[in-house]
Amino acid sequence: MNPIKRKSYCRFRLRYVLIAKLLTIMMFVAVSGYAQTLPSTFIIKGTVTSQKGETLPGVSVKVKGTSIGATTDNDGKYSISAASGNVTLVYSFVGFTIQEVEVNNRNTINVKLAEEQNDLDEVIVVGYGTQKKINLTGAVATVSGATLTERPAPNAANLIQGRITGVQVTQPSGEPGRDNPNFLIRGRSTYGGSTDPLILIDGVAGSFNNLSPDDIENVTVLKDASSAAIYGARAANGVILVTTKKGKKGETVFSYRTNFARHTPTALPDLITNSAQYMEMYNTAAARSGIAFRYPQADIDLYRNSPDKAQYPDFDNMDYYINPANVMQHNLSISGGSDKSTFNISAGYLDQNAVFEGYKFKRYNALLNYNNNLTKSISVGTIINMTYKDRKEPPFTGENMALLVYAAGPLYGPFLPDGSGRIVSRAYANEGRNRNPQEAYAMGEQTTKEYNVNAQAYIDIKPFKGLTWSSKVAINYVDEYYKMYQHPYSAYLLQDRAAVTNEYVANSFGPDILGVTDQYSKVLNPTVYSTLTYEKTLGTGHNLKALAGFEQLSYKNQNLRGRRIS
Known part of the structure; x- marks a missing residue:
């Protein structure tokens, strides 16, 4: 090698x-x-029992936040390994409340689980009466008024959102007074071309928009055919039953609740606020689309370099027109009662503004709920719910106002820079444009005032054990007045001036209108119904309940509209 x-x-x-x-x-x-x-192993052992001391086999024991778990044996004993002694164990078993225990470096932990409160005897409001929860076979869901008021909202209907499975709540508008949501129960179905469910306030057709959230005792939703069939075709889209608060036996209770909130948009589009950039992008788009008008380069340079930002602004329309809106709610109630009678009286006030200036809504509520036991077998009562609503806004709805703000460019603000208070129409005479948002306020205003009274009187008679005769007379009255003012205004070009005088040139959008519109609407809906209910217990665990009755409803609408334009 x-x-x-x-x-x-x-x-x-x-x-x-x-x-x-x-x-x-x-x-x-x-x-x-x-x-x-x-990891080192930390072993925890122990026994799980009930409050009575009975061992509980099959209890699930888990280390919180992990997939480590164990189950108690026939003697209620368990053994589980954890990464350390600073963990939390979670004990759960059907029919018992879930319990969490911190280990704190203990090797032996014995736990007593408390039984869940049995709510099968809870009474649920159903069609033309009540039913124990244990006897319900249809799809029925209930949410209490206390749960609804855990989060503040001006409209009681919006509080149901996310509270009941199978009920979809969508709010078509955020404008004050127009925010009454749409309900969809278990998908889309139609009755009379509408997907809205039947809404009953204390058994009488009504609207959530007329209720203060603090006046609601509970809300029950009948979601399937078996639970809502008693209302017939009206229940094709489901039924929502609203029960208002009643008085209770005991001392008189005074309650006051107030809420202050500031509403702000959760997200806004990122609009261009640099005028020179806006003009250059417009010219590029115009060239591709065949639009004749172009911004001259000299004007683009003025917007970019001129120190006179009043005449050549980089205006942020969203920052100017969209601002936090204040919402104030007050509610005062007085309730109480004795062995013979109970009462609940409440008054509410709502003052709601919008994120756009000029949109205001006020609502005043009053509720009286009174019941009197004349004898052991006869009781009478009355429920009166009154509402007054006052809504003021420009001739444009809130949605259209938002579109105006989004579409307006940064080349001009709401007013001319000379301090005269005159409104700007647009920057140049030949540029395509949308209406200046400020023009919506200059056009006029519209006002809607509505009075609503939902009153009822009822009597319940029990002639003998098991039989109840209930009768009710109710009326729903709505009186609405609408008025819109329109008046002419002048708007001016910001950049194109008169050749001789160098004055601003008038250039209004559309025709000038001077006019007024008045509209009166009245609705009267009386309701009468009477039912016989028989209930009897047969042996052990067997119940018989039968109901028969009739209901009569009437609808009367009147409208009168007048308009004058010059």
Whole structure:
């Protein structure tokens, strides 16, 4: 063998052996390091029993936040391993409340689980009466008024959102007074061309928009045919039953609740507020679309370089027109009662503004709920719910106002920079444009005032055990007055001036209108119904309940509209 090659071979072999030894050492160190990072095991043992001391087999025991778990044996004993003694164990079992216990380095933890409160005897409001929860077979869901008022909202209907499965609540508008949501129960169905469910306030057709959230005792939703069939075709889209608060036997209770909130948009589009950039992008788009008008380069340079930002602004329309809106709610109630009678009287006030200036809504509520037990077998009562609503806004709805703000460019603000208070129409005579948002306020205003009275009187007679005769007479009255003023205004170009006088040139959008519109609407809906209910317990665990009755509804609508334009 060539001595040079042999020497090279020895060097290669020596290097190979050294590399192999280094890899072995590295693997040993890595394995050793891995073994040292293995978590130590902390074992917890114990017994799970009921409050009566009975052992509970099959209880689930889990380490909170992990997938580690165990189950108690026939004697209620368990053993579980955790990474450390600073964990929390979660104990759960059907029919018992879930309990969490911090380990705190204890190896033995005995737990007593408390039984869940049995709500099968809870009374649920259903069609033309009540039913125990244990006897319900249809799809019925209930949410209490206390749960609804956990989060503030001006409209009581919006509080149902996310509270009841199978009920979809969508709000078509965020404008104050127009935010009455749409309900969709278990998908889309139609009755009379509408997807709205039947809404009954204390058994009488009404609207959530006329209720204060603080006046609601509970809301029940009848979601399927079996639970809502008693209402016939009106229940094709489901039924929502709202029960208002009643008085309770005991001392007179005064309650006052107030809420103040500021509404702000959760997200806004990122609009261009640099005028020079806006003009250049417009010219590029116009060239591709074949639009004749172009912004001259000299004017673009003025917007970019001129120190006179009043005449050549970079105006942010969203920052100017959209601002936080204040909402104030007050509610005062007085309730109480004795062995013979109970009462609840409440008054509410809502003052709601919009994120756009000029949109205001006020609502006044009053509720009287009175019941009197004349004898052991006869009780009478009355429920009166009165609402007054006052909504003021520009001739444009809130949605259209938002579109005006989004579409307006940054080339001009609401007013001319000379301090005269005159409104800007647009920057240049030949540019395509949308209406300046400020023009919506200059056009006029519209006002809607609505009076609503939902009153009812009822009597319940129990001639003998098990039989109840209930009769009710109710009336729903709505009186609405709408008025819109329109008056002419002048708007001016910001950049194009008169050749001789250098004055601002008038350039209004559309025809000038001077007019007034008056509209009166009246709705009268009387309701009468009477039912006979017989209920009897047969032996052990068997119940018989029968209901028969009739209901008569009438609808009367009147509208009168007058308009004068010059």
